[in-house]
Amino acid sequence: DADVTQTPRNRITKTGKRIMLECSQTKGHDRMYWYRQDPGLGLRLIYYSFDVKDINKGEISDGYSVSRQAQAKFSLSLESAIPNQTALYFCATSDPGLAGRSYNEQFFGPGTRLTVL
């Protein structure tokens, strides 16, 4: 039973198309994050949200937008996809009050592999 789910898991699209990646969580966490992962570059933060009314840019937000529809849902959009946005995208959650662990521990979804042709 996945606590953090992402849809779709794989997507191939063409340059210029609008794409939305969706993330849902059943962990009840307030904080949600979107990362992209490229080979040899680790995980880079795109956007993050501390609650439904809070949206913040990460280190590589250009070309992306997000929507926090509810505590449990955080969507990432590529308004006009380009080939260098081909990557693996991860959603993550964290809970500032998580007992026994630092509130900075993040729980990741399974990822969405996006290919832009």
Add this chain to the structure above:
Amino acid sequence: GESVGLHLPTLSVQEGDNSIINCAYSNSASDYFIWYKQESGKGPQFIIDIRSNMDKRQGQRVTVLLNKTVKHLSLQIAATQPGDSAVYFCAETVSGGSNYKLTFGKGTLLTVNP
């Protein structure tokens, strides 16, 4: 644990051997560190964490060592098994207040040979 170009550092070990994966972190103010394991086709999963007031922490078959003097972190896996094959990431953060940011290393690919 640093990458060169687009290639991950790799570590290849025999099943049953001990593995040591290294990570150099960048921020001297970082006071909380996490090791994540990422198996093929999956998201990163928490393995073990350590705060800066410790220099060693042990889990089940894993030990994390922290050397703040040289900003170095290592993950030791005892009796490595084929199921340990994955990419391992360290992450650092400065805890407290509204801090959110985990800074991830580039990862090390561990391959366990049967």
